[in-house]
Structure formats: C-alpha cells, structure tokens
Amino acid sequence: MEVFRWPVRVYYEDTDSGGVVYYANYLKFMERARTEWLRSLGFEQDLMRQDEGVIFAVHHVSIDYLHPARFNEQLEVTARLVEQKRASLTFAQSVYPLAQASRPCCSARVRIVCIDSHQFRPTAMPENLMKELPNVG
Amino acid sequence: MEVFRWPVRVYYEDTDSGGVVYYANYLKFMERARTEWLRSLGFEQDLMRQDEGVIFAVHHVSIDYLHPARFNEQLEVTARLVEQKRASLTFAQSVYPLAQASRPCCSARVRIVCIDSHQFRPTAMPENLMKELPNVG
C-alpha cells in the first residue's frame, strides 16, 4: 500500500514545558492522518456513524518516541495500512519533520476496531469501505 | 455566596513550551471547579442529562491572564455564583497558586446556559437545582 501523508504544524497547544511536543499529542496527530486517509478514500466518519451506525475505536497503540519535535516545526504524519481483518485495521504510522523522513519523531503501530455505535461492540466494517481498502492480506 | 474552592495540580499536559500553563487550559481548570461545585450541591451532570434531558453549555467567557502558573504548581480554582436567571448562571472564577490568593493567575466571568440535550436550545434549569442554589438575586 502507498503511504498516506498528512502535514501537521506544531502550535503552542501541542507542546509542554519540557520544550517539545507532549507525548500524548502525537496520538492526536496520528488520528488526524487516519481520518484524512479515510476521507481520501471517500469516507466521512460523521456520515458513517449516521448512515451505517459504525464508529472506529482505537484498541491498541505501540509507540516509540525517538526525536522530539519542537514548537513551530512543520511535521508530516504517515499512515500505512498493514493488516486488515473483518472488524479491524492495523496501521504503521510515523511522525517526522518535513523532509527528514530518516529521523522520525515517533513510530507506531495502531489497531482500530469498527464498533457498533449503539452497543459499543465490534462489528464488521461496511462493505463499501472493504471494497476501497488496498489489499494488504 | 460562599466561594467554592477546588485544588488543581499543574502537570506537563497543562503547560506549553513557553514554560507556563497554556492559556486555554485555565478554562479546563475552571470547568472542573464548576463541575465539582454542582456535585457538592448533589448534582451529577451525567444523571441530569439522562434523567432531566439537560446539559450545561458555556455561552460567554471573559478572562484576564495575570500571572502565569508553572509546571508542578499546586493551584486552587474558585467558583462563586454571581448571577442566576431562569436558564443561565454566571460565575466569577479565578485560579491562583495555593495560599497566594492575592496573586491570581487569571480571573474570569463565565456564563453557562442550561440546554435541552436533544434540541440544543436554552431551557429552564430543573426545579430541584433552582432550590439548591444560593440566593444571588
């Protein structure tokens, strides 16, 4: 699968008094990229919830923090689908300074699960989404 | 009305790379104090939504930032009801370092409105809440 890329600028809201991006905030950046990846395939999560009764929930994150990003840096966030099951998707994601892909801020695996928005239980992903997903086995 | 007080510790999550508490985060601290004030009167907002179909929304904030708070400081947040109408409450609130009430980090007026949780329109506050409120005219 091609790697999806999404730009993120570091604002004060993202940093902490250590002078760098607060560790939990990289998870926000990664979710923005997953959301925009879905949108690039033609899927809006508010409509998916309304029309299909499904939402996505994160079930697992494993993340390594490597080189901290600083205030005002221009970053790029990647998302690459690496595993696809009936009710879950696993992504490899990283965040790095623009044009410094060899020196990532952090690198993660993120598994999201398709959830029935009423019962909060895993459910099969909508057919129309399955059809659009790249074949990752 | 007596002033309600609620302790808040400054963690990394609250600060920014300027070395101080990020300006939007004082609004989080103030909401915690309003929530705990309501709880101290016997009202849980999740139950109010479920049983009475009402939620509170902030309609106006006017805030002055005076002396920045830093990482690891122990703060106190105050909430004092200063105006009460059929569908709204106005609070005077401040945040200051513990035992330094004369040197507040910030000082605000916050007006919250009681909202019908389905239609998102202002609605009269529940009777049982009105009865518990201090008389502020």
Place this chain on the structure above:
Amino acid sequence: MEVFRWPVRVYYEDTDSGGVVYYANYLKFMERARTEWLRSLGFEQDLMRQDEGVIFAVHHVSIDYLHPARFNEQLEVTARLVEQKRASLTFAQSVYPLAQASRPCCSARVRIVCIDSHQFRPTAMPENLMKELPNVG
C-alpha cells in the same frame, strides 16, 4: 485591515461527549490563526524568541459561544487586528463553518502582549514587526 482566514478541521480530539467542540478548544483554533497570520507577515515565533528574546502571551479573551461546531466539520477561523499599542495587539476573531460566515460558532476579542522571554515582562514589539503591521490606529 483585511481579515486573515485559516482553515480548521474538527477532529475527535476537539470534541467532547456533549457532541460538540469543547469550549476551550476554540481558543486553540484562534491561536493557530494568529500564528499563521504572523507567519504570513514573515514572522516565525520560534525565531523571534531566539533572535529577539520575545514571545507573545495572551492577556485577555472575551468570547461569546453562539452555535456549536460538530465532529468532522470544516471551519474557518478569522483574525483581524483591531488595536495596536507599543507592547500589545488586539484581535477580533471568529470561528464559523466554511461558507457560513453569517452563523459563527463563536466570536472573540483577544489581546496579546509582547513579553521579554527571560523576565516575563511586557516589552516593546520588535521594530521589524511594527513596520509590517497594518495601520489600525
């Protein structure tokens, strides 16, 4: 002065369980717009801190919340300089759904002060910034 505009997408991170954007997060959106406005004039805040020893701190916000924004909405944030003093700038800012400028989510006045980054005291804005500012009296 021309109005500066900056797009903001609402992600899950911005919302709360009331179903709308959390009230403090509009202040994040407004700061992003002010930061990008400064950048559009040629000023990077990390360099201003490093080279001139100044940072900007928010000293006052007065904000009215009008129509809540929801998950996945595409918003636009405006920033218009309305007052300029030796050490402070005041902006009129609003946030509204794209192409619905007549139905803003919120509308605010925000005063920022130029601060000496070491002593945390107000100081005159750098000359080169003053020269680039629109004349607002």
Place this chain on the structure above:
Amino acid sequence: MEVFRWPVRVYYEDTDSGGVVYYANYLKFMERARTEWLRSLGFEQDLMRQDEGVIFAVHHVSIDYLHPARFNEQLEVTARLVEQKRASLTFAQSVYPLAQASRPCCSARVRIVCIDSHQFRPTAMPENLMKELPNVG
C-alpha cells in the same frame, strides 16, 4: 513493588463526541499517576530539573484499550515499577473505574528515560532517586 494508585475524575475536557474518554487522554492520566508516585517518594520534577538538570521523557508506550470510560466517571490509575535500569524505568499502568479493578479501561507498559535537560540525551538517574526506588531487578 506495591501498586501506586491515583484517583482521576473524567471531565468534559477528557471525552470526545464518541461519548467516551479520548484515547490519547488516558496517557495524560497515566502521567499524572507517575508524577504523583515520584512525589510520594519525595521527588518534585521541577526541582529535579533545576537542581540536577534532569527531566523524564517517555520513550515507549504499549497500550491496550479495553472498556471505555465515560463522562463523570471516577477512575483510578495505577503505576507499578516493573523494570529499572541506569537511565530508564518501566511501569505497568492501568486505568479502571473505581472499585472495578477487574474491568480496566486500558492497560499499558510505559518506559521513561532520564534525560539531560540541556542536551536532551539519556543520562543516569540521580543517586538519591535510585536509593528510593523499590527493588525490581
């Protein structure tokens, strides 16, 4: 080692429009618990930075999300030191509803590294901290 416990209340700021605590925010809760654990041993991180020139940075998180927490829930966060090296500490942490330890919201491993606050490189933990740590091999 004894398990350290720290109470956390879920406020609106912590939730998202999915109706539950936003996934990145559990990392904030876990950091609060680690901070309070350090404080319980007699160490204040602002003083450690000032006096010893060290800060702690998170280097790895592996987290499973199990049962979402909701607005207004009273949670408890645990921290248990499971590995100790010269420059790093690894914790097992979980978050669960008060008195429901058998049904955790999430469960994580978190490795933090002691960093020289000037050079941002790993450095040995201060002797006086090493002496206070429980023996975990």
